[in-house]
Amino acid sequence: MLVNLAIAVAMLPAGLGLVQGEMKLLSTSSDNTGNSTIQNDVQAKCQPDNERIGLFINVPPFHGSTALFQTLLSTKNIATVCTARTWECEEQWLKMEDGLQLRLSKADGAQKVHTIAKNMHLHHDVLLMQKVGLPQSLFNGSDAEGRSDIMQYLLSERPLPESMTSSGIESIKPVVVLMWRPFCLRKLSKHWLSPEQHLENLHRAINLHREARSHNIKVVLVSYGDLIWNHSRAQEKLSQIPCLGNTDMGFTPSEGVDVFPGNHIKAKGSLIQFSASISQPETFSYDANTQTCTGSDVKDSQLRTEIMNAEERLKSLE
Numbered sequence: 001m002l003v004n005l006a007i008a009v010a011m012l013p014a015g016l017g018l019v020q021g022e023m024k025l026l027s028t029s030s031d032n033t034g035n036s037t038i039q040n041d042v043q044a045k046c047q048p049d050n051e052r053i054g055l056f057i058n059v060p061p062f063h064g065s066t067a068l069f070q071t072l073l074s075t076k077n078i079a080t081v082c083t084a085r086t087w088e089c090e091e092q093w094l095k096m097e098d099g100l101q102l103r104l105s106k107a108d109g110a111q112k113v114h115t116i117a118k119n120m121h122l123h124h125d126v127l128l129m130q131k132v133g134l135p136q137s138l139f140n141g142s143d144a145e146g147r148s149d150i151m152q153y154l155l156s157e158r159p160l161p162e163s164m165t166s167s168g169i170e171s172i173k174p175v176v177v178l179m180w181r182p183f184c185l186r187k188l189s190k191h192w193l194s195p196e197q198h199l200e201n202l203h204r205a206i207n208l209h210r211e212a213r214s215h216n217i218k219v220v221l222v223s224y225g226d227l228i229w230n231h232s233r234a235q236e237k238l239s240q241i242p243c244l245g246n247t248d249m250g251f252t253p254s255e256g257v258d259v260f261p262g263n264h265i266k267a268k269g270s271l272i273q274f275s276a277s278i279s280q281p282e283t284f285s286y287d288a289n290t291q292t293c294t295g296s297d298v299k300d301s302q303l304r305t306e307i308m309n310a311e312e313r314l315k316s317l318e
Contacts, residue, residue, distance in 0.1 A: 046125060046243040047173075053243050054129040054154055054172040058208060059179045060201045061133045062191035064224040066267050067274065068179050069131060071227065071234070073258055074251030075244050079124035081116060085262025090131050091116050109153025114161035116150075122167040125243035129154075129174070134204040138176070139211050155215060175241055176212045178205050180314050181224040183307050184285045184293035188228070188278065195298045195307060202310035209317055218242070221317055227271070229281050229288040249275075291315055 047053075055078065059065040066088060072078055086093040092103035094115050102112055113129070120127060129150055138151045154172050159165070164172075181188075183198050193201070205221075212219045220241055226234040231249045238247050249271045253259045267274065281288040285295035293311075298304040 050168050050170040052122070052124075052169055052172050053126045053241070054174045055126050055241065056129055056138070056151065056174060056176045057131045057179075058134055058138075058176060058205075060181075060193075062189045063181045063201075064179060064188075064227060065131065066265065067224075067227055067271055068177070068222065070251065070253060070265070070267050071238065071247050071249065071271055072128070072241075072244070073253055074248040075126075075246065077124055077243065077245045078126040078128055079120040079122060080128045081119040082259050082263055083121075084119040085260050087262070087264050088131070089128075089259065089263050089265070091119075091129070092132065094119060109149040109151075109156075110158065110161055112150050113153060114163045117161060117163035117167075122164065122169060126241065127172065129172075134201055134208065136204070137211065138208060139215060173242075175218045175220065176208070177220045177222065177238075177241065178209060179222045179224055179227070180205050180311075182286060182291065182293050182311055183298070184296065185225055185228075187284060188224075195300070195303050199303065199307050199310060202307065202314060206310065206313055206317070209314075219317075221314060223291050223315075225281070225286060225288060225291055228275050228278070230291075231272070231275075 055072075057065065057068065057072075059068060069089065073080070080089045081091050081094060082089040084094055092101065094102045096102055096105040096107050096111065096115055098105055098107060100106075102115060105112070107115075116127075116129060139155070151174060154174050160169060160172065180202065183195065186192050186198065209219050209221065218240070220237055222234060222237045226237070235247050235249070238244065252270045252273075253265060253267075255261070259265050285293055287294050291311075293308075296304050296307075298307065
């Protein structure tokens with residue numbers, strides 16, 4: 001278990017422990033022999049001070065986005081809008097200057113980025129710009145909830161808003177995380193999708209991957225099956241996010257530190273605890289090693305084949 005050690009500033013070596021006025025903590029963990037090892041949460045700066053990573057999480061609704069978010073939060077190097085006390089720490093619920101929620105506002109991408117930035121601790125290397133479902137497109141015009149205009153604005157190379165430039169930030173490099181779920185794992189959610197809806201989400205993920213790569217944007221693909229049963233592979237995938245640092249599957253967010261009243265984070269406990277509380281993958285006809293469903297209750301043979309092919313396509317993109 002990670003144990004934070006409060007360290008007096010006076011005892012810190014010169015130049016260590018303080019990053020833009022924030023004291024960083026050391027942590028301890030136990031290795032396989034039971035010995036305690038010290039891990040320093042302060043990482044070498046991975047990019048210039050005037051640059052940040054803008055992270056876009058794209059997961060279909062009720063497909064494990066909270067578990068993914070909690071895992072990313074464990075790195076302590078990601079800025080969120082949790083302090084604004086929005087539901088599930090999502091930026092779409094932030095109030096814009098026109099009085100509307102960000103998801104409903106007709107404001108442009110610059111104004112939305114400005115609002116997000118005002119509710120973040122911008123010293124972190126990674127800024128969570130959007131935590132949304134699977135939009136029709138991130139790049140070719142806004143969908144009904146304006147989910148793509150933020151990405152368009154960042155790619156336009158227009159000057160960043162004052163809320164960022166005043167902190168010395170001059171550019172944001174977008175990175176997209178796509179998480180997909182094998183169809184046989186749909187019973188892990190209370191909100192089941194029909195086979196047709198599942199296939200549509202798979203095609204959306206494939207199309208978003210193609211769009212992002214066509215704009216030279218890094219894409220990290222994660223399977224929900226790995227997040228639950230193959231932690232090492234999920235962590236390896238997430239380690240591809242520049243500047244994020246190491247994730248901790250045993251992490252539990254602390255209220256008042258990581259999350260706040262009003263966020264209504266659904267997850268209770270760590271991902272490891274959640275994984276231990278559910279049945280083994282075989283119960284769902286799922287092979288955790290190959291990320292493959294070993295059985296299917298989709299009666300339409302053509303639809304079943306299309307789903308299987310789309311899931312194989314996603315795996316090949318990884």
